[in-house]
Amino acid sequence: MELRLTDLRDGESGIITSIKIGHRGVHGEHRRAGRRWGFRKRLEDMGLTPGTRVTVVKSAPFRGPLEVHVRGSRLAIGKRMAERIFVEVKR
Amino acid sequence: MTKSKFIVVLAGNANVGKSVIFNHLTGLHQHIGNWPGKTVEKAEGTLHFRGHTIDIIDLPGIYSLSTFSIEELVSREYIAVETPDLVINVVDASVLERNLFFTLQLMELETPMVVALNQVDMAKKKGIEINYKKLEKTLGVPVIPTVATRGTGVYELLQKSVETIEKGGKKPHQMKYGDEIEKRIEGLSEIVKKVHYPYPARWTAIKLLEKDEQVEREIREIDPEILSAAEKSAREIEDIHGHSCSTVITSERYEIAGCIVREVQHIAPPIKPPMRERLHALTTHKILGYPIMAIALLSIFSSIFAFGDYTSGLLGDLLYGLEPIFESIFGAEIAGKLIWGGVMEGIIAGVTIALPYIIPFYLILYFLEDSGYLSRIAFLLDNVMHKIGLHGKAFIPVMLSLGCNVPGCLGCRIMETERERLLTAFVVTLVPCAATTVIVLGLVGTFVGVQWALALYIIDLLIIFFLGRLAFKALPGEPTALIMEMHDYRVPHLQTVLKQTWFRLMEFVKMAFPLIIVGSLLIKLAEVMGLLNPIASVLSPMTVTWLGLPAVTGIALIFGVLRKELTLIMLATLLGTADFAHIPNFDFGPVQMIVFTLVTMLYIPCIATIAALVREFGWKKALFITVFEIVFAILVGGIAFRLLMLAQ
Numbered sequence: 001m002e003l004r005l006t007d008l009r010d011g012e013s014g015i016i017t018s019i020k021i022g023h024r025g026v027h028g029e030h031r032r033a034g035r036r037w038g039f040r041k042r043l044e045d046m047g048l049t050p051g052t053r054v055t056v057v058k059s060a061p062f063r064g065p066l067e068v069h070v071r072g073s074r075l076a077i078g079k080r081m082a083e084r085i086f087v088e089v090k091r
Numbered sequence: 092m093t094k095s096k097f098i099v100v101l102a103g104n105a106n107v108g109k110s111v112i113f114n115h116l117t118g119l120h121q122h123i124g125n126w127p128g129k130t131v132e133k134a135e136g137t138l139h140f141r142g143h144t145i146d147i148i149d150l151p152g153i154y155s156l157s158t159f160s161i162e163e164l165v166s167r168e169y170i171a172v173e174t175p176d177l178v179i180n181v182v183d184a185s186v187l188e189r190n191l192f193f194t195l196q197l198m199e200l201e202t203p204m205v206v207a208l209n210q211v212d213m214a215k216k217k218g219i220e221i222n223y224k225k226l227e228k229t230l231g232v233p234v235i236p237t238v239a240t241r242g243t244g245v246y247e248l249l250q251k252s253v254e255t256i257e258k259g260g261k262k263p264h265q266m267k268y269g270d271e272i273e274k275r276i277e278g279l280s281e282i283v284k285k286v287h288y289p290y291p292a293r294w295t296a297i298k299l300l301e302k303d304e305q306v307e308r309e310i311r312e313i314d315p316e317i318l319s320a321a322e323k324s325a326r327e328i329e330d331i332h333g334h335s336c337s338t339v340i341t342s343e344r345y346e347i348a349g350c351i352v353r354e355v356q357h358i359a360p361p362i363k364p365p366m367r368e369r370l371h372a373l374t375t376h377k378i379l380g381y382p383i384m385a386i387a388l389l390s391i392f393s394s395i396f397a398f399g400d401y402t403s404g405l406l407g408d409l410l411y412g413l414e415p416i417f418e419s420i421f422g423a424e425i426a427g428k429l430i431w432g433g434v435m436e437g438i439i440a441g442v443t444i445a446l447p448y449i450i451p452f453y454l455i456l457y458f459l460e461d462s463g464y465l466s467r468i469a470f471l472l473d474n475v476m477h478k479i480g481l482h483g484k485a486f487i488p489v490m491l492s493l494g495c496n497v498p499g500c501l502g503c504r505i506m507e508t509e510r511e512r513l514l515t516a517f518v519v520t521l522v523p524c525a526a527t528t529v530i531v532l533g534l535v536g537t538f539v540g541v542q543w544a545l546a547l548y549i550i551d552l553l554i555i556f557f558l559g560r561l562a563f564k565a566l567p568g569e570p571t572a573l574i575m576e577m578h579d580y581r582v583p584h585l586q587t588v589l590k591q592t593w594f595r596l597m598e599f600v601k602m603a604f605p606l607i608i609v610g611s612l613l614i615k616l617a618e619v620m621g622l623l624n625p626i627a628s629v630l631s632p633m634t635v636t637w638l639g640l641p642a643v644t645g646i647a648l649i650f651g652v653l654r655k656e657l658t659l660i661m662l663a664t665l666l667g668t669a670d671f672a673h674i675p676n677f678d679f680g681p682v683q684m685i686v687f688t689l690v691t692m693l694y695i696p697c698i699a700t701i702a703a704l705v706r707e708f709g710w711k712k713a714l715f716i717t718v719f720e721i722v723f724a725i726l727v728g729g730i731a732f733r734l735l736m737l738a739q
Binding site: 018019038039040041042043044045046047049050051052058060061062063064065067071072073074075076077078079080081 | 345380
C-alpha cells in the first residue's frame with residue numbers, strides 16, 4: 001500500500017512512488033508550485049528518486065526530522081518535507 | 092608546453108575531505124575570501140610542482156549542479172566560464188553511489204578530470220572494497236585512491252593531475268541516458284550548438300530538459316525557439332515516463348551511478364556494529380540524545396566563555412597598561428587623546444573580542460562540523476528552531492551569540508541557502524551577548540530586581556521569536572527545510588582545522604580592524620571636539636521625550652556602538668556615580684533603568700558585529716540590519732516607557 005514516509009514505523013522500508021511538492025512544468029500547474037520546486041529537486045539530487053528503496057531508521061521526538069537510509073547514505077529530512085514523500089510498502 | 096600556470100579546482104560533496112586535500116596541496120600558501128558579490132566562501136592556494144605554478148581553488152561542497160543553492164551556481168559557472176585546466180573530483184569511497192551522481196554531472200561539463208577516491212580506509216572499515224582500476228575504465232578518467240587525513244595518495248593525485256594537463260587534458264567521455272532521452276538530448280544539442288552559449292551544448296540540452304531556471308532564462312534571451320523545442324521534448328519524455336522530466340533525468344543519472352557501483356564495489360558488512368555506529372545511535376537517541384547534547388554543548392560553550400572572558404580581561408589589562416606610556420609619548424593633549432582613545436581603544440576592542448572568542452569558536456565549530464556531531468545537533472533541534480523559521484543547524488550560531496554576536500554572525504555560513512544565512516544572522520544580532528548580560532545584570536538585576544532582569548530576557552526571547560517569524564515571512568525565497576546528510580563520525584584532521592581557523596581569523600582581522608578603529612576614532616574625535624553634549628541635545632527628542640531618559644544617555648548609547656558594556660561604564664562616568672540607586676541630579680529611576688537596558692539590548696549590533704555582517708553579507712545588508720534594529724529598539728523602548736509609567 002502507498003503511505004507517507006512519515007507513516008512508516010522505525011526500521012521499516014519502502015519504495016518511493018512520488019514526491020508531491022509542486023510538479024513544476026507538468027501540464028498546467030506552473031508558477032504557483034514553482035516556489036517549492038527547488039526542494040523537490042534537492043530531495044531527488046540527494047538520491048530520493050522514484051523507484052528507490054528508502055529505510056526509516058527513526059524520527060526525532062516532537063515532530064522532529066526523520067533519519068533515513070537511502071543509497072548507502074544517511075540523511076535527515078524535515079518532517080514537513082518527509083510528509084510529501086510517498087512510498088509503497090508491503091504490510 | 093606553452094603555459095606553465097595551471098588552474099585546478101577541487102569539487103565534490105560536502106564532508107568528503109576536500110579541504111583536507113586542499114590543505115595538503117597548498118600548505119600555507121592560501122587565501123580565503125568570498126566569491127565576488129556572493130556570501131560563498133572561496134579558498135584559493137598556490138603550489139609549485141615540476142616547474143609549473145598551479146592555482147588551486149576549493150569549490151564549495153555540493154551535491155548537484157542545479158540551482159538549489161548559490162554554491163551550486165557559483166561552482167558550475169566557475170567550471171564552465173573560467174574553464175580551469177582540470178577538475179579534481181573528490182569522492183567519498185564509503186558513499187560511492189551518491190558521490191558518483193555528482194561525478195557524472197561534472198563529466199557533463201566536459202572539463203578534464205581526475206577522481207580522488209578518498210577515505211578508502213573508512214570504506215574498508217565498513218566492509219566496502221572498490222576496484223578503482225575498473226572504476227577508472229568505466230568513467231574514462233584517472234582514479235587515484237587516497238586517504239587524505241594521512242596524506243596517502245595525495246602526491247600520486249598531484250602527479251596524475253599534472254600529467255593529465257600536460258597530455259593536453261582529454262575531455263571525459265559522456266555517460267549515455269536511456270535511448271528515448273538520449274535521442275532528444277542529441278536533437279536539442281544540435282540546435283544549441285548553433286548559438287553562442289558558454290556551457291557545453293550537451294550539458295545545456297540536458298539542463299533545458301531538466302527545466303533549469305537559469306539556463307531557461309538565458310537561452311530564452313538568445314533564442315526562444317530553442318526553449319519551445321526543449322519544452323516539446325520534455326513533454327514527450329514526461330508522457331513516456333509519467334514523471335516530470337527533471338525527475339526522470341535525475342533518476343536515470345542515479346541509475347547509471349548505481350550500475351557503476353554494482354560493477355566496481357564489493358560489500359562485506361562487518362558483523363558487529365562498529366563503535367561509530369553505536370555512537371551515532373546514542374547521540375541521536377530520542378531521549379538520551381538530549382542530555383548528552385546538553386552536557387556537550389554546555390561544557391563547550393562554558394569553556395569558550397570562560398577562556399574568552401579570562402583572556403579578554405587579561406589582554407585588556409595588558410593593553411590598558413600601555414596608557415601611561417602613550418601619554419608620556421604623545422602627551423595628554425588632543426593628539427594623545429586621539430591616538431590613545433581613537434586608535435588604541437579601537438585596537439583593544441578588536442583584540443579583546445577577536446582573539447579570545449573567535450579563535451576557540453572557529454576551532455570548536457570546525458571540530459563539531461568535521462567530526463559530524465554538528466549534523467546530529469541539527470537533527471535533534473530541528474523542530475525547536477523551526478519555531479523561529481530556521482532549521483536545526485541554526486542552533487549553533489544562535490547559541491554562540493549568547494557569548495558574542497561576532498562568532499554567531501560568522502557561524503551563519505553553515506546554513507545552506509543565502510536566505511537561511513541572512514535570516515539566521517538577523518536573529519543572531521538580536522540575541523543578548525555576554526556584554527549585554529553584564530548590563531542587564533549590573534543595572535537592572537542589581538538596582539531594580541532580578542525578576543525584572545529575567546523579564547527583560549523573556550521579552551527579548553519573545554521579540555526574537557516574533558521578528559524571526561516576521562523576517563521568515565517577509566524575505567522572498569524558498570521555505571526553510573532540513574535536508575541534510577549525516578556522515579559517519581570521524582576524527583577531525585587537526586592540521587586542517589588549525590589552518591582553517593588561522594586563515595579565517597586573518598580574514599576577519601583584515602576586515603574588522605579598520606572598521607573598528609575608524610569607528611572609535613570618530614567617536615573620540617567627537618569627544619575631543621566637544622561635540623558630545625551638542626549631539627546629546629540633538630538626540631534629546633529621542634532620548635528625553637520619547638524614551639524618558641536623561642539626555643546624557645544619548646552619549647552612553649553612542650559609546651555602546653564600540654562595545655556594549657561601554658554603555659554602562661559611560662553611564663557611570665556621565666552620571667558621576669556607579670551607585671545607580673542614588674542619583675541626585677538626574678531622573679534615573681527603575682523605569683529609566685529598564686528602558687535604557689531594553690534599548691541597549693536591541694539597538695545595534697556593536698561595531699565588531701557590524702564588521703562581521705559586512706564580511707559575510709556585504710555593506711547593504713549589514714546597514715539594513717543595523718538601521719532596522721536601531722529604529723526598532725527606539726520604538727520598543729518608547730512603548731515600554733509608556734507602559735511602565737502607566738503601571739506605576
